[in-house]
Amino acid sequence: MKKFILDLQVISVEALSDKHVLIKLTDLKPLPEIIPGQFLEVRIDHSPATFLRRPISINFVDRDNNQLWLLVAIVGDGTRQLAKLKAGDTLNCVMPLGNGFTLPIETGKKFLLVGGGVGVAPLLYFGKVIRDMGCEPVFLLGARSAKDLLELELFKQYGRVYVTTEDGSLGEKGFVTNHSILENESFDQISTCGPGPMMVSVARFANKAGIECEASLENKMACGVGACLCCVENTTEGNLRVCQDGPVFNIKKLLWQL
Numbered sequence: 183m184k185k186f187i188l189d190l191q192v193i194s195v196e197a198l199s200d201k202h203v204l205i206k207l208t209d210l211k212p213l214p215e216i217i218p219g220q221f222l223e224v225r226i227d228h229s230p231a232t233f234l235r236r237p238i239s240i241n242f243v244d245r246d247n248n249q250l251w252l253l254v255a256i257v258g259d260g261t262r263q264l265a266k267l268k269a270g271d272t273l274n275c276v277m278p279l280g281n282g283f284t285l286p287i288e289t290g291k292k293f294l295l296v297g298g299g300v301g302v303a304p305l306l307y308f309g310k311v312i313r314d315m316g317c318e319p320v321f322l323l324g325a326r327s328a329k330d331l332l333e334l335e336l337f338k339q340y341g342r343v344y345v346t347t348e349d350g351s352l353g354e355k356g357f358v359t360n361h362s363i364l365e366n367e368s369f370d371q372i373s374t375c376g377p378g379p380m381m382v383s384v385a386r387f388a389n390k391a392g393i394e395c396e397a398s399l400e401n402k403m404a405c406g407v408g409a410c411l412c413c414v415e416n417t418t419e420g421n422l423r424v425c426q427d428g429p430v431f432n433i434k435k436l437l438w439q440l
């Protein structure tokens with residue numbers, strides 16, 4: 183897929199919690215084709231400590247309004263600068279990068295989309311796209327506490343939403359892999375994004391249940407375009423670059439202890 187370097191314009195930056203923001207961007211030209219699960223590399227201006235671009239998932243693409251959304255957790259200098267953006271600023275982005283989630287080839291399939299923390303980001307657009315393609319997305323979203331659950335009302339627009347919190351403040355108490363829906367329903371495909379241990383647990387469940395499963399990895403990245411090899415993941419096909427060959431991988435390719 184052709185990659186672009188675009189100066190996107192900031193429409194708004196909304197605080198979703200004390201450490202998460204939703205950034206809405208637009209361009210004068212129609213946004214390029216984007217597959218759910220792809221990401222972009224943003225240039226962080228006004229932060230001398232942040233030399234490299236930062237990879238951020240594409241949270242949502244609103245074609246009607248030519249908008250692209252980023253859901254950002256503030257963890258360091260780079261993301262702190264992103265949270266300070268104001269309407270009218272520009273954000274230089276290289277996009278779209280990587281291989282996204284595999285799209286359904288048949289209608290009527292039931293997908294379980296499992297997200298943890300800010301890892302829910304790519305699942306919103308994926309859910310919308312598979313719903314528009316005649317499949318059913320069911321979302322299972324986990325976080326430490328109710329205040330860390332992001333975009334719940336937006337997810338509800340595209341499918342049923344189930345929630346776990348570690349402190350029991352919303353939904354079932356515990357981890358996503360303990361949720362009762364995994365015992366009570368069957369799924370054709372599972373897609374997951376979030377903390378590594380969570381994705382391994384989800385992959386273990388899918389493997390045991392014989393369900394196809396894809397995981398979106400968030401290995402640390404530098405160049406984001408396959409040149410520096412700093413993001414490699416050891417797989418059944420040798421070392422693959424998460425930025426170029428992923429970030430989405432079928433779990434059968436990953437050397438996780440399933």
Ligand SMILES: Cc1cc2nc3c(=O)[nH]c(=O)nc-3n(C[C@H](O)[C@H](O)[C@H](O)COP(=O)(O)OP(=O)(O)OC[C@H]3O[C@@H](n4cnc5c(N)ncnc54)[C@H](O)[C@@H]3O)c2cc1C
Nearest residue numbers: 236237238239253254255257258259260261303400401429
């Ligand atoms: C493909 C991909 C998609 C991503 N999508 C999103 C997204 O949609 N929203 C979002 O908020 N973040 C996302 N991330 C993570 C994001 O890139 C990092 O949080 C960001 O680069 C941190 O930059 P910083 O300058 O703020 O922090 P730094 O100063 O670089 O780091 C601050 C702290 O965060 C830790 N950290 C840095 N990168 C990561 C990482 N990838 N995973 C876990 N911890 C990390 C560092 O170890 C350090 O402790 C994604 C990462 C990848 C690889």
Ligand code: FES
Nearest residue numbers: 404406410411425
């Ligand atoms: S980040 Fe450079 S090769 Fe992946």
